[in-house]
Amino acid sequence: EPEVTQTPSHQVTQMGQEVILRCVPISNHLYFYWYRQILGQKVEFLVSFYNNEISEKSEIFDDQFSVERPDGSNFTLKIRSTKLEDSAMYFCASRPTTLAKNIQYFGAGTRLSVL
């Protein structure tokens, strides 16, 4: 069964450094999402992406964040200058285009630790 793949599974970085989290959505999906989950808290929406542009973003998704689909398969989340409070689990999700399949499929997540 196809699945959303995220790499790396765990990323450790120093405060102020740039990180890129990578996702390979399911191949025939065209809607992509990033969510984050700070330890012990609920999953929060960051951004949605369709047709090579951001469709919606939350207040969390400030100028330090950016997303990109550099090729036909990858979907990346970049944090330009990480802060301690960016430490969280980051989930990528994708969704098919057919309205009958309004399900977001999640990857296993990338645990980001900012030191």
Added chain:
Amino acid sequence: AQTVTQSQPEMSVQEAETVTLSCTYDTSESDYYLFWYKQPPSRQMILVIRQEAYKQQNATENRFSVNFQKAAKSFSLKISDSQLGDAAMYFCAYRSPPGANSKLTFGKGITLSVRP
């Protein structure tokens, strides 16, 4: 804005017994989707079950079923014949009407433990 409330932080069930996890939501929309996701210790988010608001019939998936009360804005998950592998965090989520490229709004989650 839509909100999702899971008021019970933790629940426990004996193996083979039945447990119900509660969820309420607030919305002004008439058509939407509701979901339950499971997050085991591996922290991957796994879809358990979904419900379309326009359907009166409650969704079922094997041992999992929902009690969808649209007027009360309630969406509870019933797990029958609980198994040790059901132990996980369970999140209730809301999604706006079809056709919109809209986000999932999650509740805070409930930790379910299963006693052998």
